[in-house]
Amino acid sequence: MTDLTGFRRETQILHAGRDPKANHGVVNPPVYHCSTVLFDSVEALLETRRDRASGAYVGFTYGREGTETTRAFEDAVTLLEGGYRAVTTSCGLGAICAALTAFLSAGDHLLIVDSLYGPARAFCEDFLRKFGVEITYYRPTVSAGIEALFQPNTKVVYLESPGSLTFEMTDVPAITTLCRARGIKTIMDNTWASPVCFRPLEHGVDVSINAATKYISGHSDLMLGIAVCTEEAFIPVKKTASGSGYCGGPDDVYMALRGLRTLGLRMKRHQESALRVAQWLQQRPEVARVMYPALPDDPGHAIWKRDYDGASGLFGVVLNACTDTQFAAMLDHMDLFKLGYSWGGYESLVVPTYPSDLRSAVTWEAPGPSLRLHVGLEDPDDLIADLERGFNRLAAAT
Ligand SMILES: Cc1ncc(COP(=O)(O)O)c(C=O)c1O
Incomplete structure (x- = not known):
C-alpha cells in the first residue's frame, strides 16, 4: 500500500x-461474506487465540470480529x-x-x-x-x-x-x-x-x-x-x-x-449550500434564529473557526410563534425537504425537533417550534424555493 x-x-x-x-x-x-474462517492446523488456530489474548487483533478468526x-x-x-x-x-x-x-x-x-x-x-x-x-x-x-x-x-x-x-x-x-x-x-x-x-x-x-x-x-x-x-x-x-x-x-x-471516496467533495457542497440556505432563513420574518456554527454571528462560531476545517449540511431553526396547524402545513407538503429522521445522505430532509424533552442542564427557550434541516446536494435555489413555498403555506394556514 x-x-x-x-x-x-x-x-x-x-x-x-x-x-x-x-x-x-x-x-x-x-x-x-464470512462467518467461518478455516485454519490449516491446530497451531494456526492456537496462533489466533494468542492474537486475541494479547489484544493484537491482527488475524481473522470469525466473521463477527471482521x-x-x-x-x-x-x-x-x-x-x-x-x-x-x-x-x-x-x-x-x-x-x-x-x-x-x-x-x-x-x-x-x-x-x-x-x-x-x-x-x-x-x-x-x-x-x-x-x-x-x-x-x-x-x-x-x-x-x-x-x-x-x-x-x-x-x-x-x-x-x-x-x-x-x-x-x-x-x-x-x-x-x-x-x-x-x-x-x-x-x-x-x-x-x-x-x-x-x-x-x-x-x-x-x-x-x-x-x-x-x-x-x-x-x-x-x-x-x-x-x-x-x-x-x-x-x-x-x-x-x-x-x-x-x-x-x-x-x-x-x-x-x-x-x-x-466522495466524502470530501460532498462535504464542500453540503457546507456551501447549507450556508446559503441558513443565511436566507436568517432574513425571514418567520424565523427567530438559525443554529449553525458556520454562521458568523452564531455563538459557537469562534470555536468552530478555530478548530474545524468546515461544516456539514445539518443545522437547526427556531421559528417565531405559530400554531401547530401552521407548522404542520409547512412541513407536511415539502417537495424536497422530505420529513424523516437521519441525515448525511445526498438528499435534503427536515424533522420537527423538541429539544426541551432532552435537556436537563440547560433550559430550552424558544418563541415557537423548532426544526432540523439537512441541506442535501440539490441546487440550493430549488431548496430555498421549497422553503419559501413552505412559509407561504404556514401563512395561509392562519
Ligand atoms: C449525532 C448522531 N450520532 C449518532 C447517531 C446514531 O447513528 P445510527 O443511526 O447509525 O445508530 C445519530 C443518528 O441519527 C446521530 O444523529
Whole structure:
C-alpha cells in the first residue's frame, strides 16, 4: 500500500484502505461474506487465540470480529482521523454504547454533554444507570468549567459538538486537557463534522465516533458505526464491541468505504449550500434564529473557526410563534425537504425537533417550534424555493 502520510486529506480519502497490488490489481477491496474462517492446523488456530489474548487483533478468526473488508474500512477512517486503529459496529449507536461500556463500571461517574444525540441519552438513562453508573449532564458551553463537575470516581467525559438539535459548540481541547491530566477518558461523537471537518484525536480525545450511516456512507442506504481509537483505547473498545456483538455486515462496510471516496467533495457542497440556505432563513420574518456554527454571528462560531476545517449540511431553526396547524402545513407538503429522521445522505430532509424533552442542564427557550434541516446536494435555489413555498403555506394556514 502506498504510504499516504505526506498527502493532503482529499487525496488520502481516495487512496486510504485499499491496496490493489495485494488484490490482483483490482482497484477496490473485495467483499468477504464470512462467518467461518478455516485454519490449516491446530497451531494456526492456537496462533489466533494468542492474537486475541494479547489484544493484537491482527488475524481473522470469525466473521463477527471482521474481515479484510472491515479492516480496509477501519484503516481508511483511522488514517483520516489520525488514530491508532478503529472498531466497526453495526450502527453509530452501537459504537457509542461500545465505547461507553468499555470504560465504565458500576460505581463510576460519567459526565455527558446535555445536547447529546437522544438515543445515546436514552442508553445512558435506561442502561448505564441501571447498572450503577452515576451520570451528570454538563452544559455544552461549559469549557474549562467542567473541572468543577469532576468527582473522584469520574471515569469518562462524553462530548458531541455541535450538539444534536441545538448545535452548540463545545471547547474540546479545553476539556480534554483537563481530562488527560486526571486520566479521565474522553469519547466524542464526530458524526456532524465527519473526518473531513474535524479530527477529535488531534484535540486530545481518546475515542472518536462516527455514525457512518450518515456522511461517510452518504447515500441513506445502510447502517454502520465506527470508533477510531488511540492505542490505549483500542483494546477495551474492540473487546467490548466484539463481546457485545456489534459487528458490521460485509456489504454495508463495503458500501460505506465506497461512499467515503466522495466524502470530501460532498462535504464542500453540503457546507456551501447549507450556508446559503441558513443565511436566507436568517432574513425571514418567520424565523427567530438559525443554529449553525458556520454562521458568523452564531455563538459557537469562534470555536468552530478555530478548530474545524468546515461544516456539514445539518443545522437547526427556531421559528417565531405559530400554531401547530401552521407548522404542520409547512412541513407536511415539502417537495424536497422530505420529513424523516437521519441525515448525511445526498438528499435534503427536515424533522420537527423538541429539544426541551432532552435537556436537563440547560433550559430550552424558544418563541415557537423548532426544526432540523439537512441541506442535501440539490441546487440550493430549488431548496430555498421549497422553503419559501413552505412559509407561504404556514401563512395561509392562519
Ligand atoms: C449525532 C448522531 N450520532 C449518532 C447517531 C446514531 O447513528 P445510527 O443511526 O447509525 O445508530 C445519530 C443518528 O441519527 C446521530 O444523529
